[in-house]
Amino acid sequence: MKLLSRIITSWLVLLSLSPTAVAFASESNVGSLTTSSNSVDVGLTAPGHSREWQLDVTNTGSQDLPVSFQVSASSGTAFSGDSPAVIAFFEEEGTIIDFTSPDAIVGKNYELGTIASGETRVITGSIALPLAADDSYRAATASLSWEFSAFNDSADATDTPTGLAFTGVSAFLSVLLGVLLVAIGFIFWLRRRRTDSRRTQESTESS
Structure with missing residues (x-):
């Protein structure tokens, strides 16, 4: 016995x-991300010119995180008519989203790469009117919202x-x-x- x-x-x-x-889920939310803002109301300048603003995202978690950026909503008379405004987002390292209509990018994820623990990434947003825009856009308004997502992909499927x-x-x-x-x-x-x-x-x- x-x-x-x-x-x-x-x-x-x-x-x-x-x-x-x-x-296992393909993606899982981990860590913590904080951002200086998640929306903007911006006025327009003359046709052919752009107006910029800045936003940042900080990884306050304890581990490095791959992060994605998404324009979640857009509204305003600036994005309608025959010569609607276009938007873009840039980083110091390069372009995230080149000038395009919000309708073409809303809801799509754009990878920012890995943000280290404690690191803050600064992004510049820009809105511009085409040269063909007329005086009807002088009082046009534009509103944009965005969000960041973090996911953990450190696990190697081969290991x-x-x-x-x-x-x-x-x-x-x-x-x-x-x-x-x-x-x-x-x-x-x-x-x-x-x-x-x-x-x-x-x-x-x-x-």
Whole structure:
């Protein structure tokens, strides 16, 4: 019985150390991002000129994060008519979104790369009227909203076992336990049979 107890205990230890079958989300929100603003109301300048504003995002979490940027909504008379305004977003490293209509970019994610823990990234927004715009745009208004998203993609799919692999490990250990239990049962049965046979022989000889 001591042998059986030791084998079962060892199997339970192995099973507890084995990965559990789980389903992983492709993306998961981690850390924390703070931004100086998430919307702007901006007036227009003369046709052919642009007006700029700045926004920033800071990674206040404890780990570096890949971050994406999205223009979530746009409204205003500046974006209607025959010569609507166009918008763009830039970083020091380069262009995030080149001048285009808000309708073409609203709801789309644009990757900013990895923002280190404690790092602040500054983005410049710009709105411009085409040269063809007439005086009807003089009092036009424009409103934009945006948001940032952080996700953790540090896990390498080639290094991380899949749920199927995890399930295989647990299944193998379960089968192994079954084989061990059958083998131990057979050994105990064989020992008991030999013991009974020896007792019968001793009883016969004493008679």
